[in-house]
Amino acid sequence: MNSKTSHLFGFDGEISQSDKEAMLSQLATCIWLTGLSGSGKSTIGVMLEGLLHKAGYLSTLLDGDNIRLGINSNLGFDDVDRTENIRRIAEINKLFNRAGLITINCFVSPTESIRRLARNIVGERFVEVFIDTPIEVCETRDIKGLYRKARAGEIPNFTGVSAPFEFPEKAEIHLKTAGKTPAESAKELFELLYPKIKRS
Numbered sequence: 436m437n438s439k440t441s442h443l444f445g446f447d448g449e450i451s452q453s454d455k456e457a458m459l460s461q462l463a464t465c466i467w468l469t470g471l472s473g474s475g476k477s478t479i480g481v482m483l484e485g486l487l488h489k490a491g492y493l494s495t496l497l498d499g500d501n502i503r504l505g506i507n508s509n510l511g512f513d514d515v516d517r518t519e520n521i522r523r524i525a526e527i528n529k530l531f532n533r534a535g536l537i538t539i540n541c542f543v544s545p546t547e548s549i550r551r552l553a554r555n556i557v558g559e560r561f562v563e564v565f566i567d568t569p570i571e572v573c574e575t576r577d578i579k580g581l582y583r584k585a586r587a588g589e590i591p592n593f594t595g596v597s598a599p600f601e602f603p604e605k606a607e608i609h610l611k612t613a614g615k616t617p618a619e620s621a622k623e624l625f626e627l628l629y630p631k632i633k634r635s
Contacts (some may be wrong), residue, residue: 455535461492462632463532465525465557469544469603470566471595472581473573475617479566479610481620483628484539490625492632494537497524501540512592521549525556532560537632545600562631564624565606569613570595607631621628 456463466483468476477498487494503510511518517530522546531538544550554561574582575596585593592598603609608627611618 465528474568525553563606
């Protein structure tokens with residue numbers, strides 16, 4: 436046991452997660468979208484949230500930039516801080532699961548070990564979605580100029596250029612986006628996720 440937390444004890448309220456899920460008529464789920472920068476994670480995530488809302492499901496979306504501008508604003512991009520970034524996000528998901536929510540996560544999370552960390556924290560309600568977009572396509576969408584800066588050496592440790600991206604081998608859903616619009620990809624993802632979030 437960590438000496439810093441040895442005097443702490445977890446506390447649950449009187450209303451269970453299943454009670455909250457029953458009220459919302461949904462199964463709390465962590466939907467984890469991983470893929471290269473520019474792969475369309477956030478765009479697809481926003482559209483997926485819209486489809487879930489129209490279908491009567493309560494969800495929330497967590498995006499890399501928004502998280503790093505807020506709760507993780509004190510973290511950088513070295514290996515230690517990247518790991519801590521994902522650890523905190525996974526812990527947030529764990530709390531949202533207990534509240535009965537569906538959480539859509541849009542994070543590069545480039546390595547198997549870092550995705551396994553998130554999965555282990557969240558538990559069984561974790562659905563990994565690989566947004567599979569060729570890097571050449573990602574670069575054409577690079578409105579922020581991040582790939583150009585990374586290739587010029589202005590951004591160190593940039594995934595896909597100067598840092599590796601390990602293709603997910605255990606993703607529950609492999610979403611290939613080539614030749615599809617973001618709306619088409621979001622609709623396909625919604626249809627694949629529906630059996631995992633619908634209460635019987």
